[in-house]
Amino acid sequence: MTLQRPKGTKDHLPPGSPGLSLDIQASAHAHVQRVAAQVLERAGARLTATPLFEDAALVKRGVGGSTDIVRKEMFTVYYAGDHGGFVLRPEGTAPIVRSYLENGLKQLGSPLKLWTHGPMFRAENVQQGRLRQFHQVDYECIGSSDPLADAEAIALMWEIVTELGLRGVSIQLGSIGDPQDRAAYNEYLRELFAPHLDALSDDSKERLERNPMRILDSKSSSDQALIAELGVRPMLDFLGEDARAHFAAVQEFLREWEVPFEIDPSIVRGLDYYRRTAWELHHQGIGAKSALGGGGRYDGLAQELGSKAEVPGIGWAFGIERILLAMQDEGLSVPEPAGPLLYLAALEGAQVPLAAQLARQARAVGGAEFSYRKRGAGQAYKEAARLGARYAGVIGSEEAAAHALKLKHLGSGETSTVPFGELNTFLMTTFQGEDS
Template identity: 65%
Template sequence: MALQRPKGTHDYLPEGSPKIQAAFRASSFQTVLQIAQTVLERSGAQFIVTPLFEEMELVKRGVGGSSDIVRKEMFTVFYFGDHGGYVLRPEGTAGVVRAYLENGLKQLPSPLKLWTHGPMFRAENVHQGRYRQFHQVDYEIIGSESALADAEAVALMAQVVETLGLKRARIRLGSVGDQADRQAYSAYLRELFTPHFEQLSDDSRDRLERNPLRILDSKSAGDQALIDELQVRPLLEALGPEAAAHFAEVRGYLDAWGVAYDLDPSIVRGLDYYNRTAWELHHEGVGAKSALGGGGRYDGLAEELGGPATPGLGWAFGIERVLLALEAEGVNLLLAGGPQLYLAALDNENVALAAKLALQVRSQARAEFAYRALKPGQIFREAERRGAVYAGLLGSQEAERGVVTLKHLKSGTQREVLFDDLAEALAEAAVLEQA
């Protein structure tokens, strides 16, 4: 039996591959990254790369020891004696904040905007939109307590999604308040749920004392039914005056900028270092678990990781989930197909010259060349197969006169272009075609 890719992973294939999946084209994946990069870097974000694996202790502190990720879904890499071990990263924020603290990035202009992308890993059951290796685009802004930073982060996520062409994605916005707000709310939840202890799932019974906010995130249908039955008061209604003022300021900016969102009082974050603004990005096209990503403020995370008090916030979305949403809306993210030029020699003596000219053209246009001499009919068929705009023919007569015969495949028009003018001619033609 032939070897197969691991369950819960994807191959992103080039166009024309016989087994290509509609949502998982390499060109679509690449376009998502290009659009995210353009939007985020125009805002001043700088690119950062962190390791695919981190110390287990970092992930426990950065994600939370009581979370399902730490308790059930981590991929352990290896151990060294008494060392706590390493795990494949399940998300990107903890590694970025660790890099910020470890490498003295506080010395850079503040607030510091960073973005990254790459694979993440979780050992979970595989179904639509949830995989064991998935990819995220991640944005973080470190060093600002301003509500303006929160609003800008939400707006940037909305701008990336809009630029991708998604129409039905919605941002659900909420606030988890300050630490004192959550402590009071946790006491309220313990008092509310304790008489119904036997009705809770095993996970929620465990959470009741340690972290009752996580009950509200339970995946158990029974827990969610109990939450509805008890009419649990949302955390958003229990905010203190400072957190409430901060949230009102965030909403004011978004309203003024025309950034659409739905108010969602049910959003919670179960860890103490999360505070104030929290949001999720949803799309019904990816199934019942409709979240494409989310974000929030984490002013206590740097301290949790052993650094000085440093405000921060950020967001991430799953590329696979965004691609599924795009497919559901029928949005085609394919990059412009083939090369501007497919160049081939008509005889063996000019194969090397054709290659040289193609390399020179690449300074201004995408060009490919044949590795052996071809007949004119073969050149045209191969150029069309590759999706080229022009087929270029180079025979002994052309070589003597220093010209290439160019055929525009769509119109069938043909002309000769001097070697020295080839790159500029193709660049000009590309501009005209896009106009």
């Protein structure tokens, strides 16, 4: 039996691997994470990390019992002992808010900006950009209910994708109001859909009483046809005065900052702890399921997880694989990983340990590699070029006796004789000079 990776997962491969599309390049994933880190940490966000698995109760309360994630897509993990089970985390927000509360992170100041990246797990129907193990960048701003925090969160997401070079993206912006606004909207939906119960899917029939807003997110074509036929009014029509003013302020900040957006009245978040601002980031080039990520305000989540006081928060996440598919669609590439600063090879077996010793010494300055067996000079320079090395050198009995290397710059072809004891100084000086 040939072992293969599980369905819905991908290996992230090193440069030079065959069939290397952008979404499975390990260096491409690292590039997205690196750009996100630069943008978010310039804005004061601090890197955090939570376990890959959490209590099932956290996910059910933090994501919502009526969502497809909880009802159909969770990976549950059991172990010997009296415990209700753990789940592999399907998203990042609930674990970060749990960590914030459990570890007293309020002491770090308010608002506290946190970000993370890493794998998430959902039992998806596998298709392009929809994996069972996928990777996200996640940003959370905890402790502020100001519309300025909402606008900044959206702007940071926009800055990341534009710094990655994406141009065919759009922000779809909406609001789901305050709890009383949502209650009024849910009552309207119940009254509207009740006479058409037989036309709803089984999932939507179940949602009608518990959480009617979730019907609007239904993946059923018959549900969507009924929604269009009935001319369902949008949530925006039900916003109260405070939520409407908040929404207007967010839009004004975004316009001042020249962050483009479109109002999308169809955006909903059905869970009770969501508040006001909600948005999605789309790219039409990756197919019908065009969302790259999204975010929203969740002022009621901390209380849902056990906090006595309300802790306002807003955050977002995007899928790294989906970002890379969008980049691939636009013909974008990622920077090639830099080759080593130095490559050394021994002309004779007796000098292989010396080549290794000098290469290890040079790693204090930059990347350095060596051959594990003797090589001819031609082979050595060919291998150094394949690796993208800046300098290459060979060591034979003459070099060993003279305690000096003859280094060749592979770009210019110039050679330099460098005593062993001066190797790092030479490399550092020339490296800094070329990169200045």
